[in-house]
Amino acid sequence: MTTESYLPVPPGVGMEENFLSLDDILLSQEKLPTRTECVFPRLGFVEKTSDTRDIPEGTKMEMPLWLSKGLYDNKRRLVSVEQPKIYRQGWRTVFSADPNVVDLHKMGPYYYGLGSQLLHFDSPENPEIAQTVLQTYIGRFRRIMDCSQNAYNEDTSALVERLDVLERCLFHTGQIGLNDFQRWEKGQASQITASNLVQNYRKRKFPDLEA
């Protein structure tokens, strides 16, 4: 049984975000290409490429997700958000052809999370984006399950590097299940070992005596 010193808050998959989840906070840092629909007076210093005092209408900028979500309004007065490349038609075709070949970590490590958050910004392509994200997940599920349940005591970095953050969580869960079972089968489950928490304090002198 693994006991952690805290209970991590899981990310909210789908259109909701968990306020306290570290994964979601990192997700909201992802940049989206946006276009301003009105003037932002005296904020020229934010936009480093131009030297004007204001940000004029129609500037294309990259904003993090948290800012875009805050500024976006249904009547579209302030900003309009374009979809990043990987959610557009070209890449959507690639994903529907074979989801397994894509390196999702390189395509932004938060493919599923960002895809779900994009649905907040109304766009006519939203249903297709949602459908593609779902189908990609389903297509890659088999590979993740097989890898995580069969790689015992090996270096899994080659398997994990093409996975998105959500898939890595799943992979990790699968590995825990496998490792627990193998430990039990070998008989190590009943051995008493020092807990992680106590080892972190580094006050144990007994192992030093033995070494």
Add this chain to the structure above:
Amino acid sequence: MDPSEVEFLAEKEMVTIVPNFSLDKIYLIGGDLGPFNPGLPVAVPVWLAINLKQRQKCRIIPPEWMDVEKLEEIREQERKEETFTPIPNPYYMELTKLLLNHASDNIPKADEIRTLVKDTWDTRIAKLRLSADSFVSQQEAHARLDNLTLMEINTIGTFLTDSLNHMYKLRTNLQPGKETGKSQDF
């Protein structure tokens, strides 16, 4: 659930032993364990059998399904069928491990039995994974699996429920727009 917890539950199963000591009937909370006479077989729970064996006070008789031919038959049937075949004991994996670790001298052809049980286990786990994959890829709402044991469910359980949770949330993306009251509880 932990595999050790599943093993704990498995230790309640009854097995026959032949003690070499004598003792009157003992009255435990779970039930009575009947008088022990040297040389006469008696049925006891596995936890007691293992303990007595470790103290060299008994000889364990293997359960009737722990036999090479029977296990070979079960393995062949498992390989032929696409669904899960009923197995003789719902805790076959745990009992095999416990009895073969502590009482292998009382069980004939212990190594072969170990291999046969492992083969059956591998086949069943493979079927379980296939079924989980088709569950996800066809986006079914529920599935029915008969004749699964607790240990098998436990190995794949957390992974499967997590991935199905994710899939469900990604599916709710397809129906946009009902902003229900946001609440979070941990």
